[in-house]
Amino acid sequence: MLLKNGLILYGESYEWVRADLLIEGNKIVKIGRNLHADSDIVIDCSHSLIVPGFINSHTHSPMVLLRGLAEDVPLMEWLEKYIWPNERKLGKKEVYWGALLGLIEMARAGTTTFIDMYFHMEEVAKATLEVGLRGFLGYGMIDLDDERKRRIEIRETEKFRKFIIQQNSELLNFILAPHAPYTCSMECLKWVATKSREWNALVTIHLSETKSEVALIKEKYGKTPTEVLDDAGLLNEKLIAAHGIWLDDKEIYLLGKNGSTIVHCPASNMKLGSGIINLRKLLDNGVNVGLGTDGAASNNTLDMLQEMRLASLLQKVVNLDPSIIKSSEIFRMATLNGAKALKLNAGIIKEGYLADIAVINLKRPNLLPMNNPLSSLVFSAKGGDVETLIVNGSIVMLDGEFQTVDEDKVLDKFLGVL
Numbered sequence: 001m002l003l004k005n006g007l008i009l010y011g012e013s014y015e016w017v018r019a020d021l022l023i024e025g026n027k028i029v030k031i032g033r034n035l036h037a038d039s040d041i042v043i044d045c046s047h048s049l050i051v052p053g054f055i056n057s058h059t060h061s062p063m064v065l066l067r068g069l070a071e072d073v074p075l076m077e078w079l080e081k082y083i084w085p086n087e088r089k090l091g092k093k094e095v096y097w098g099a100l101l102g103l104i105e106m107a108r109a110g111t112t113t114f115i116d117m118y119f120h121m122e123e124v125a126k127a128t129l130e131v132g133l134r135g136f137l138g139y140g141m142i143d144l145d146d147e148r149k150r151r152i153e154i155r156e157t158e159k160f161r162k163f164i165i166q167q168n169s170e171l172l173n174f175i176l177a178p179h180a181p182y183t184c185s186m187e188c189l190k191w192v193a194t195k196s197r198e199w200n201a202l203v204t205i206h207l208s209e210t211k212s213e214v215a216l217i218k219e220k221y222g223k224t225p226t227e228v229l230d231d232a233g234l235l236n237e238k239l240i241a242a243h244g245i246w247l248d249d250k251e252i253y254l255l256g257k258n259g260s261t262i263v264h265c266p267a268s269n270m271k272l273g274s275g276i277i278n279l280r281k282l283l284d285n286g287v288n289v290g291l292g293t294d295g296a297a298s299n300n301t302l303d304m305l306q307e308m309r310l311a312s313l314l315q316k317v318v319n320l321d322p323s324i325i326k327s328s329e330i331f332r333m334a335t336l337n338g339a340k341a342l343k344l345n346a347g348i349i350k351e352g353y354l355a356d357i358a359v360i361n362l363k364r365p366n367l368l369p370m371n372n373p374l375s376s377l378v379f380s381a382k383g384g385d386v387e388t389l390i391v392n393g394s395i396v397m398l399d400g401e402f403q404t405v406d407e408d409k410v411l412d413k414f415l416g417v418l
């Protein structure tokens with residue numbers, strides 16, 4: 001496949017070059033002028049930006065089902081009074097359709113890879129294959145210090161891992177997903193750490209999202225949540241922890257030293273009134289920081305372009321300093337830092353990297369004139385500006401039309417509910 005004459009965001013240094021981009025198999029093989037492909041697929045990109053696809057490093061895709069259902073309440077009330085009672089009513093079918101809708105929304109805004117934590121995850125895996133995105137999927141474990149529940153969660157996790165292995169797909173990856181230190185016992189966290197080593201599996205978890213959960217953990221363990229993860233054997237380069245708002249200096253130091261990842265979810269953090277991450281301190285202490293939308297019930301979109309804009313604006317205003325964070329750092333969080341967390345050969349446009357690519361149409365009033373492409377991406381682009389999406393060398397969306405899933409069928413299914 002050949003992407004012809006696009007403005008390419010090249011390599012780690014984010015140099016803009018006008019060139020052709022050749023894809024063979026699932027990789028970018030060549031970038032240069034006047035390239036020719038044997039392949040019959042040639043896409044004219046003369047009016048477009050070619051950028052790495054976004055990595056949504058924390059979401060719960062089926063939660064689009066609960067979009068707008070619980071508004072204007074803080075996290076614990078949101079979960080206990082509204083979200084968990086509604087989730088108990090969700091069966092496999094609902095989760096499947098919810099995941100399809102969520103994945104379509106993500107794809108339309110340029111996401112090529114996502115990390116997902118939920119239940120009925122086999123259904124999310126099926127939806128992932130149908131849309132053609134790259135998923136790192138985990139069964140969300142919650143045992144609430146109950147041994148019987150823990151056995152069930154372990155069984156579900158083992159069953160889901162087997163399912164993913166059986167699918168034998170380059171797009172599907174298993175990830176361990178204990179929900180949080182306040183919903184998982186020490187025994188559960190230790191089991192996850194043991195299996196992470198045995199299976200060489202990544203681990204995703206919610207960490208230090210609210211002041212109140214940190215107080216709960218300190219009361220229970222006499223330690224901070226990060227120290228609890230350290231005691232469990234989870235503090236290492238395989239850890240991908242969402243939120244990380246209320247981390248103290250020692251926790252930030254520990255996360256940086258151990259090569260762990262924090263996933264910033266600005267919209268969810270603002271909407272639930274959870275707090276504001278200290279992004280500068282995390283980055284300056286060597287913590288790998290990715291970007292995520294969280295679920296659509298606390299966002300209320302799954303749009304990584306909007307997430308970049310919010311992440312940047314929030315830091316500038318809370319620090320009363322517009323120079324606190326650069327667009328390149330925000331863009332890196334949404335792409336390369338996610339890839340680093342996932343040990344994925346992706347996140348930049350360069351020869352030898354995976355062909356996970358978003359093509360953005362510049363013929364839009366909100367994107368012209370193009371004085372600074374990177375700031376246009378972070379501050380001006382919208383989901384609908386992504387015209388073509390390529391994942392693992394295959395076209396998911398071309399000129400705004402899905403080539404994989406029947407988008408109309410999915411949208412009509414939800415319109416029918418109204």
Ligand SMILES: CSC[C@H]1O[C@@H](n2cnc3c(O)ncnc32)[C@H](O)[C@@H]1O
Pocket residue numbers: 060075079083084087117118119139140141142179206209268294295298
């Ligand atoms: C057990 S599956 C995952 C579980 O997580 C819940 N969830 C969604 N968003 C958040 C958040 O921001 N903090 C904590 N938990 C969250 C979701 O509703 C599922 O129950």
Ligand SMILES: [Zn+2]
Pocket residue numbers: 058059060206242294295
């Ligand atoms: Zn979450």
